[in-house]
Amino acid sequence: MRNNILGPLLVIILGFIILFHNYVLNENILLLIIPILAFFIILLIFRRRIGLKFNNYMVRNNLFVIDHKDGKVIYGVAMKIVGKIEASTSKIDIDSEFKNFITAIARRESDFRYAVITSINKNKLGSSIIIYNICNKSELEINTQRLLHEINNLQTLASAVTPHIIFKIVQPSDMALPIPLLSTNYPFLTISEIEYESPININVIPSDYDVELGEADYKITKSKVGIRLDDIVRHIGIFGSTGSGKTNTSMVLATQLSSKGVRVLILDWHGEYAEKLRDNFMVYDASHLLRINPLSLIDLNVEDMIDIIGDVLQLTDPQRFLLYTIL
Template sequence: MEIRRILPFYLVISSILLMLVALNLIASYIIYYLIIVLIITFVFSIVLTRGKSFISIRKFLIRRNIFTLNLNESYVSGIAAKIIGKQEFDKNPVDLQKELNNLLNALIARNKNYQYLILTSVNGKQASSSIVVYKECKDCENEILYEFDNILEIAKVVSPHIILEAVPVSNKALPLPLAFGNVNFARVMDIKMESPTIDKIIVDYDIELGDMLVHNQTVPTGIRSTDVLRHIGIFGSTGSGKSNTATLIANELSNKGFNVMILDWHGEYSNKLSDYTIYNYRNLYKINPLKFNDIDDIIDILGDVLQLTDPQRFLLFLIISKLRKDKRFRLTDMLDVLKNTEDQSNWMREVKYALARKLYPLFTSKGKLLFSADTNPEIIDLLSKKGIVFDLSFINNIRLRKLYGLFLLKYITDFYMNNKPDKKLLLIIEEAHNFFNVENDFIDKLISEIRKFGVGLCIISQSPSSISSAVMKNTNIKIIHSIKSDIDKKILRDSLSLPDNLYSALDKLDVGEAILSAPNTKTPLLIKIRKL
């Protein structure tokens, strides 16, 4: 029995007892005992029903604040609550804004039948916020109450210092709350960028990328081909327009006499660049890394991709050195030398068989096919073509795909460093975080030295945080499409010294929009990339 039912019962009994005393129909000392018994039983009843009673009272108060609007025979029902932040006096300050964001993110994933409206009031003294929960329905108080209870339970978990207190709504056209909490909330979802001033308009370019907005007019802009050798970084989430930007740059440079070669991780460029020569499983470009000059680079590449330990790297060095001495350059020869390596000690036996397991991708049918060239092909044949796409997507084993891509990079860049051809080269590397996620001597040399020999890198990645710091530091042209990850956004902000308005726009850029930072720009610019 609830308190509101118990209380009248005890009031009636007490009244009867008092009447009996007044009429001298019962001794007063008996009344005293009866009153004590009544008090004890009343208190006991409260204890037993306290939880249910409080819940009932709370639900009654909340139910009173549920509103229903009749808008041209279309009914909308809901409830408003002020948002209150709770701070404990003797505790460290709580990040209430972060907790509120956690709650809102949780609401985003909830039932789409309900709408959640955050209202922020600025009254000249302070900003405060409320939430309105509503849906199209009539006579649905229980549903609204159930949803509000669910939100309260969610808040307890994701935002324990945020209190949602139901309040009445105003009688104006919109259901505005009559009270607001003490947590400030304001978020600008639509970013309006300031137009650059005249002195920031870029006219010194010969590779047009797209347009920027200046005084409500579109002004073409781009980058200089002479800056390409200082390396390009194109970053952005999947579907943000990275490959369109890379294709645009490839076409522009090809028309200006550059050699362009693309390491195509997912096989996207075969259709985009139909006039380029495509190397894939039907037209395989075979190489033999055992015939490369620099044995240290071979060990670095194999060691990093296959995650070899130092003892395993040393054993691999001994094996390749023996092969060179014996003028044996087939993968099967490497396997033979490894098998015949003495392993009398347990330590050597463990190193030997662990190395064999890690080298296994090289000895598969596809590994043997990729690295089976008797003599490495003449790169001069590649330079006579308009452009080259190495489609790597047919290589299912990811480590083998990485090895093949890195060995191609080494083979091509070694040729340029040794022969210094007249035509400059741009190497476009898709999903570059798969190749440049670690720092080693080969990567450092590649990024810092090859531009002296007429080679520029264009690294494309959706994850700047996965690119080695040396590579990020040496990309002097950066084209940044929409980025969602906070870690990636912070890395790009720090590397470009982005102003607050551009930093806040990073995750809100539309497809094809990008922030351009290049040596010929005085400041990072927001541009719309031209679509091919």
């Protein structure tokens, strides 16, 4: 049971015992239980301070110091990685938890360095994490306190990201590499880099485009992509999550089409394009209206146009005459 549940639970149990002690317990047993519960409550209240004292003791007793050069030393601690799985719980992906933990460490701003080592000793697998740094030998005491602070932050992070993994400070070996001698019940094995023996077939990417949109990154190769002018007259959709580049892609497409002589009209409902495309496009707003005569776009005489509109709208003869007068 987790510590954040134990505290309130003990208080509730103590309250029930006090309220109903006349019915369930005699006075002697009650006097025995109350000090025990009080001890556990005090222990829970000061567990963080006790944990800090314990970490300080473990760090100072298991700190490794290696002479470096120019009066500097390499100092740090080794921690074994232990998987913690409760029998009553469902399947837990410890690998994913530890991977998320390593990712969280990589994103932190810290002067300390980390090394994750998986060792094989007498057919036993064990993983450990080493926290170390380099400092002047005269500043070792100050930096030991900084190391203790780093370990406390590490364990706080681990309690949130890896609830089923425990990091225990252990005595490092006396070999050149300060790795723990003890094996653990959870080996961390991973491959962080993949090399492809043969690249993907880039011939499947069409290259007969007229308008270049950008590059497609396939991690092992890059290829320019675009769109044909013949496809512009068809329905086109640009989909993506927020911040993925939909607006930027639309602006690139509009600019490229305009440079190819294609007439482009942008309905800028949210004002995303006006400022960015002002140098290449005419911007119309409330003070600069766009006036379009739709009749000028149709190469028909007045009589033909009246016949078409009249047939579509089923106009009567008086209505057709009125339309002829207006046109």
